[in-house]
Amino acid sequence: MEIQVVEKILQANDLLAGEVREILGANGVASFNIMGTPGSGKTSIIEQTFSRLRDEFGVAVIEGDIATSLDAERLSRLGLQVVQVNTGGECHLDAGMVKTALPKLDLSAVDLLLIENVGNLVCPAEFDIGESKKILITSTPEGDDKCQKYPLMFRLADAVVVNKVDLMPYVEFNRTNCLLSLSNLNPQAPVFEVSCTTGEGLDEWAGWVRTQLGKRKRKS
Amino acid sequence: MEIQVVEKILQANDLLAGEVREILGANGVASFNIMGTPGSGKTSIIEQTFSRLRDEFGVAVIEGDIATSLDAERLSRLGLQVVQVNTGGECHLDAGMVKTALPKLDLSAVDLLLIENVGNLVCPAEFDIGESKKILITSTPEGDDKCQKYPLMFRLADAVVVNKVDLMPYVEFNRTNCLLSLSNLNPQAPVFEVSCTTGEGLDEWAGWVRTQLGKRKRKS
Numbered sequence A, B: 001m002e003i004q005v006v007e008k009i010l011q012a013n014d015l016l017a018g019e020v021r022e023i024l025g026a027n028g029v030a031s032f033n034i035m036g037t038p039g040s041g042k043t044s045i046i047e048q049t050f051s052r053l054r055d056e057f058g059v060a061v062i063e064g065d066i067a068t069s070l071d072a073e074r075l076s077r078l079g080l081q082v083v084q085v086n087t088g089g090e091c092h093l094d095a096g097m098v099k100t101a102l103p104k105l106d107l108s109a110v111d112l113l114l115i116e117n118v119g120n121l122v123c124p125a126e127f128d129i130g131e132s133k134k135i136l137i138t139s140t141p142e143g144d145d146k147c148q149k150y151p152l153m154f155r156l157a158d159a160v161v162v163n164k165v166d167l168m169p170y171v172e173f174n175r176t177n178c179l180l181s182l183s184n185l186n187p188q189a190p191v192f193e194v195s196c197t198t199g200e201g202l203d204e205w206a207g208w209v210r211t212q213l214g215k216r217k218r219k220s
Helices: A002-026 A042-053 A070-076 A095-104 A151-156 A165-170 A175-185 A202-213 B002-026 B042-053 B070-076 B095-104 B151-156 B165-170 B175-185 B202-213
Strands: A030-036 A059-065 A081-086 A112-116 A133-139 A159-163 A191-193 B030-036 B059-065 B081-086 B112-116 B133-139 B159-163 B191-193
Touching: A002 A095, A030 A042, A030 A202, A042 A059, A042 A070, A042 A112, A042 A159, A042 A202, A059 A070, A059 A095, A070 A081, A081 A095, A133 A151, A151 A175, A165 B165, A175 A191, A191 A202, B002 B095, B030 B042, B030 B202, B042 B059, B042 B070, B042 B112, B042 B159, B042 B202, B059 B070, B059 B095, B070 B081, B081 B095, B133 B151, B151 B175, B175 B191, B191 B202
Parallel strands: A030 A112, A030 A133, A059 A081, A059 A112, A133 A159, A159 A191, B030 B112, B030 B133, B059 B081, B059 B112, B133 B159, B159 B191
Antiparallel strands: none
């Protein structure tokens, strides 16, 4: 009986994810589901992506947090369109939350929607939120074994960003182990080694995002 | 209907947590539920706690992970009694998993049982696993705003360990903000600022653990 209920919840979510996908598709909006552990640097990656693509594309953000609007305030100061979603305790975003947030955005001015999920390396992987791509942000202080210990999200990722490479001299992080485990688990996903402090690797990352957006022309 | 099922699951968990508490109590075992985000340093704190208390107390560990036995292997090399629990995808330990692990330990030789939960700053807070104390490990690279963004676990903690203070010069971490938010949210919990790399603060932490164990005499 419990399993039946869980299946029903996931089915309901998948229906809503389909609706989100339809709305975004009709508006020519590509969307990234940005996932990673608390403090991996999801908001910083969003800032850096925006600053590199703002002249070419319309970028908007949905900020998912259990509580507070700290990240949305931080992003809105950059002049981004941002909607805050507070999950009220829930450990992940679901498609219904994203669908509710969409009318608060002017999608006619958006080419790329970055959806920052709740900081959690487990549960968000299980919920389709209607995104075009799943992006996993991990960071060197977390250690090089995270993709072995939390495999599902790493396996589903369309791209992996290894953030905070500037901290590598100060933390225990075996780069070879990390890259090897990633390529064993998910050989398709490109890996970007970046630092939001020094800027290292971020142009390559932004270049990949650009290729995902294809021939879109800036709407606004 | 979904809510009813969730309540039933939590009720079933609470019953099992009561049984775990009874078994541990009958054997004179204190138990800490060690929670925190992936890579916050839960395993390192366990290592450091063990090395400081091993001559005074019998220490054992239950290692909770979604996948792999990397941490259990690391700890068993120290000569600790360790049981690995793989949750098989679940984002938290529950009392049933802990109860199943207990017969694999020789509790007659254990004064302190350290239970390392799955790396997750959200879900483990919702499940009583029969522990005597909840310990939250956070770390400076995660940022100083984590207790505002993920309040439940910080609120429930009996003690908070701020790990990786040696990285403070290299990361954005406002110590005053962190300590102020912690004391606003949970004024009772003592806070230990530590580094498993330099050893800073770990004797104070071990001293607090010692006071929690009270007049227990080393069993084995």
